[in-house]
Amino acid sequence: MQKPLVAPHGGILVNLMASAERAAELKAASRTWPSWDLTPRQLCDLELLLDGGFSPLRGFLGRADYESVVERMRLADGTIWPIPIVLDVPEDLASKLKRGDALALRDAEGVMLAAMHVEETWTPDRGAEAEKVYGTRDPFHPGVRQILEGTNPVYVGGRLEGIQEPAHYDFRQLRRTPAELRRELERLGWRRVVAFQTRNPLHRAHFELTFRAAREAEANLLIHPVVGMTKPGDLDHYTRVRCYEAVLPHYPKDTAMLSLLPLAMRMAGPREAVWHAIVRKNHGCTHFIVGRDHAGPGADRAGKPFYGPYDAQDLLRRHEEELGVRMVPFLSMVYLEDEDRYVPADEVPEGARALDISGTDLRRRLAEGREIPAWFTFSEVAAELQRSHPPRSRSGFTVFFTGLSGSGKSTIANVLLVKFLEAGGRPVTLLDGDIVRKNLSSELGFSKEHRDINIRRIGFVASEITKNGGIAICAPIAPYDETRRQVRAAIESAGGFVLVHVATPIEVCERRDRKGLYAKARAGLIPEFTGVSDPYEAPADAEVVLDTAELSPEEAAEEILLHLKKAGYVGTGGAF
Numbered sequence: 001m002q003k004p005l006v007a008p009h010g011g012i013l014v015n016l017m018a019s020a021e022r023a024a025e026l027k028a029a030s031r032t033w034p035s036w037d038l039t040p041r042q043l044c045d046l047e048l049l050l051d052g053g054f055s056p057l058r059g060f061l062g063r064a065d066y067e068s069v070v071e072r073m074r075l076a077d078g079t080i081w082p083i084p085i086v087l088d089v090p091e092d093l094a095s096k097l098k099r100g101d102a103l104a105l106r107d108a109e110g111v112m113l114a115a116m117h118v119e120e121t122w123t124p125d126r127g128a129e130a131e132k133v134y135g136t137r138d139p140f141h142p143g144v145r146q147i148l149e150g151t152n153p154v155y156v157g158g159r160l161e162g163i164q165e166p167a168h169y170d171f172r173q174l175r176r177t178p179a180e181l182r183r184e185l186e187r188l189g190w191r192r193v194v195a196f197q198t199r200n201p202l203h204r205a206h207f208e209l210t211f212r213a214a215r216e217a218e219a220n221l222l223i224h225p226v227v228g229m230t231k232p233g234d235l236d237h238y239t240r241v242r243c244y245e246a247v248l249p250h251y252p253k254d255t256a257m258l259s260l261l262p263l264a265m266r267m268a269g270p271r272e273a274v275w276h277a278i279v280r281k282n283h284g285c286t287h288f289i290v291g292r293d294h295a296g297p298g299a300d301r302a303g304k305p306f307y308g309p310y311d312a313q314d315l316l317r318r319h320e321e322e323l324g325v326r327m328v329p330f331l332s333m334v335y336l337e338d339e340d341r342y343v344p345a346d347e348v349p350e351g352a353r354a355l356d357i358s359g360t361d362l363r364r365r366l367a368e369g370r371e372i373p374a375w376f377t378f379s380e381v382a383a384e385l386q387r388s389h390p391p392r393s394r395s396g397f398t399v400f401f402t403g404l405s406g407s408g409k410s411t412i413a414n415v416l417l418v419k420f421l422e423a424g425g426r427p428v429t430l431l432d433g434d435i436v437r438k439n440l441s442s443e444l445g446f447s448k449e450h451r452d453i454n455i456r457r458i459g460f461v462a463s464e465i466t467k468n469g470g471i472a473i474c475a476p477i478a479p480y481d482e483t484r485r486q487v488r489a490a491i492e493s494a495g496g497f498v499l500v501h502v503a504t505p506i507e508v509c510e511r512r513d514r515k516g517l518y519a520k521a522r523a524g525l526i527p528e529f530t531g532v533s534d535p536y537e538a539p540a541d542a543e544v545v546l547d548t549a550e551l552s553p554e555e556a557a558e559e560i561l562l563h564l565k566k567a568g569y570v571g572t573g574g575a576f
Helices: 020-032 040-050 063-072 126-134 142-149 178-188 204-216 237-250 270-282 311-323 359-368 379-388 409-423 433-439 448-467 481-492 506-512 517-522 553-567
Strands: 035-037 087-089 102-106 112-122 154-162 193-196 220-223 256-258 287-290 326-329 333-336 341-344 397-402 428-432 471-475 496-502 544-546
Touching (some): 020 102, 020 154, 040 112, 040 154, 102 154, 126 142, 204 220, 204 287, 204 341, 237 256, 270 287, 311 326, 397 448, 397 481, 409 428, 428 433, 428 448, 433 448, 448 471, 481 496, 544 553
Parallel strands (some): 035 102, 193 220, 220 256, 397 496, 428 471, 496 544
Antiparallel strands (some): 102 112, 112 154, 333 341
């Protein structure tokens, strides 16, 4: 008789999908219900709630469970659970909900995915949540920033009934629910399974590590990458999955499997390691690989890591008996050039030449079009990365101007546009402030809210141009630092971003004012005018700073071109 698979967390694999008859009944009733279009993170959470990936949860947490998870990493009944899974909604929607109501949960296209039976609503202390879950309130931490700036103020708790699972059109053969994966493990006779969590491509060091981990645990290997939301700036999951598929044949036959996990990462370090282990247990795994700074966001503004290198390992090790999942430490592997093999970093013989390439160095090699050594990664992976991420000289980028009205942004942007068009080589688009206001944001005013919307629209269009290999030149005022930061993050995920601060003094801008805008603003005829009645937040992160009181438009454009050439975005010859 075969030994059964490891039991799901809580003893039962939850399945919240309603029968066809019940689903039809719920959809008919939902015509009179309020509804909520789920955010990308909420969509990921919903999928794993419905299919049992988050067993034993049966819905978004209520207040008692939420507070218990935040304070002591356990549900109210004592079951270990480290990350709050909550549904955040705006106040206007929450005000319409009371206990016993039903809420239709929909995707971005309005398709109803689930019915939520509301049990309670409350306004949480999100600062305290950040402090407990992430160990900090520093908004430089992406998880903290998401809680403080990216979530709605009211939480809704309640039981779920699934209507249909979120739609995926990519890599369908690799997407397995916990129940589907468990059936496949049973079919193969795999009873000891080591799960490998990853949000990066697999290189030779990862291959050696995972191969060793499976061999030492006398287990099979599940490569289980996250294809939901990961750390901002991470490689897109399409490229990553193609890299995983390329590596899989290098493992001994029938020893390794690839399956995708639609998880929204929190970058919560130690707590997240425990959470990841629980999710893998629900998928049938008995062992889980945890690396240095597992699910960590890196360092703060001062360069200090948010978490110690082994905090995640230590926390999971303390709970592994209770969880029934064994922690396998991720060893840092290095390449011994003289011996042509990988070994753990702490086993390097004295005097041996050990080689490694950091993530930063790899990105630099890709950006510069340099060779990726065969000892570092498989040729198939190198080819995929080079195909998906061409060097800067062939990639799209955005030049984003910011500065006061009259500082010279538009004039310099037009000079730069002509320079690019003259050289040729890549499509160029100018998104000047007045052009955008007329064609993209004509309905917007000049309140802070509307200015932010306008800048985010510019950022979205620029990111699409950049992603598709073009050059976007953006010349709005863009007075607010946080909005510029959001735009930078969005565009840098697609290609290059260069912030140009036209730091011309306001006295000079005012003297140049052909439209008389400053005079009207000082007379109180134009409210919320940047530099007069509304603040301008000068950037501290600009790659290029210009003062057009000292430079002509053509000289200023040449300063920008020099930076672009130095950074590798444009060539030193005639063509760009």
